[in-house]
Amino acid sequence: MRLIALIGLLAATMGGPIAQAQTAPDQPQVGRPGCTDDVAVRASRTLVSFESRGRPVQAHLYTPGGEPNGSGVVLLHGARGLSADAATFDPHAIQLASRGYHVLVPNYYDAEPGRARRTGRDMRLWRGVAADGASFLGGRPGMDPERVALWGYSLGGFLAGETAMESDVAAAAVSVAGGLDVGEAGRGGRSVPLLLIHARRDPVISPMSTRRWGDGLQRRGGRVEVQALDWDGHGFDRPTWCAIFGRTRAFLDRALSERDA
DSSP states (O other): OOOOOTTTOSSTTSSOOOOOOOOOOTTOOOTSSSSSOOOOOOOEEEEEEEETTTTTEEEEEESSSSSSOOEEEEEEEEHHHHHHHHOOOOOOOOHHTTTTTTEEEEEEGGSSSOOOOOHHHHHHHHHHHHHHHHHHHHHTTOOOOTEEEEEEEEEHHEEEEEEEHTTTTOOOEESSSSTSSSSSSOOOOOOOEEEEEEEESSSSSOOHHHHHHHHHHHHOOEEEEEEEEESSSSSSOOOHHHHHHHHHHHHHHHHHGGGOO
């Protein structure tokens, strides 16, 4: 499956700097999600491809336009696919890159299409994409391969946490709205920092399943932090996404800096 183009995004020629969209004053600009702590855009977005278990996976790569901080993060979409989450992820990925992070947003359904009834094989292939994406990102110029984190929403959040527990290519992981309602937990165990963010009430992935998953991750050696949002629902509005990525940056700045200690 080829990566579906980002919906409604205005960009410069592929490989060049992100262009500022001409929008109404109350609308977010490309690379400016409308958060109170937005920074000036200094990043580029390119379409890349890497191999995972012998299959090509397309992804968007966001590269800092200023001084890279040596850290990277792989953003994993939810069960509806990248086409459903791309427009939400894009300005936040640009903001991360503008702050010095390298960011990779892969279409893990390239390895195996999504389906209503997921199999254990599906989950293994998708976790493989997460791990191989982290390895690919870690090999980019300006990157420290030991400072790559995984981040995911919903199904992607579950994949991020479980991959981090079984693969040493991930230095940390953030799961947003992920939990045991997605699938069966793995058996891998590592002492890795994990942040689980969930809504106060979520009709799709229950907060209880998130907390139960977190308890299990902790028993397997993970250093788990669970944070609840003052929000009801599985999807989020713009201010809540701003809060999520603000918490993400604070966690990653702290967790990935531990690699320097």
